Amino acid sequence: MATVRPKTRIQQKNTDAILKAALVVFSDNGFRGATLDQIAGEAGLSKPNLLYYFPSKEAIHVALLSGLLDTWLDPLRDLDPNGDPVEEIMGYVLRKLDMARDYPRESRLFANEIVQGAPRMLDTIQGDLKTLVDEKAAVIAQWVRNGHLAPVDPYHLIFSIWATTQHYADFDVQVRGILRPKGDSHFEQARAHLDLMFRRLLTVV
Template structure:
């Protein structure tokens, strides 16, 4: 996700330390996205990273510290597509561009999406401050932009909050329920994402385009 992992906890000073930090975070992403925070253990993460548990604890003092490092990185990347929605752009196209950015993230970063989904399902114990803080602030900012577009007649009337929620659900579904989607469609690789892109473009374009006249 273009994440900078040079300083998650204890700052790496050597190539080996950077390599081990990457290994730990990548392994933790696999473990957490599969088992959730509560179902994961330091032993699982250490084994997946190819390190001993004491070696892992040199870099991160606890499971919470590893999870928090991943969540902090994830939240910044998760918010970027919404931040790119520009108030001075063409409303329908700006929203559709956001939809496609979210769908692309579902294709490129399914583990990260499942990590976030698992955290939410468990009550968001480690990120509620971020949900009620920077995420809420950003959503309110973009909701105001959408309401402005509606008021100007450039966008069909729609509840901006539920619009954003529906974009999340229709795009992240392809990551969080990947097994179900693939089990039904049996796609060749990621070919189904092109079909999803066309479908979502039609769905949201029809809903958002103001009536003629």
């Protein structure tokens, strides 16, 4: 088996530059509208140099989405079966909202992939993502059975968390157009609203 050599500092720097540039180009133009020339130009590299690191536009897109999904799922992985159920879920909700604020381009990139039918990520969604969601849904279901949470469907709870937090990234123009916030002040209002809404849903009465 061939040994995979670690990337040099320059190789890692160029790889990071390509992925950062690709995020901008794909977010602005979609997968179909983006070109290798645009990505290379944004990264400050020649097209032949870019192709040394990635053989195709699709390879860049897959690498970008894979890294994004891994980061996006970290808060769900951190859901602790031994923690306080309501606080664990509320921590997840608020971390997801923070990510919508801090990584809006990444959220929109992933949303665009899903809207297109996930042609480059379907195997991951049906594989690793499903496995993780199944695992955490089982934890939530056990909390419900133990009487620590009000009766909720674990899967639809997770979907609701995704929908209500990522909305602030994926529909940022609409939210800002309606609220006209100063900077990101609306995220504090969203935190208060989501905290109230989900706590009422989850708390046993």
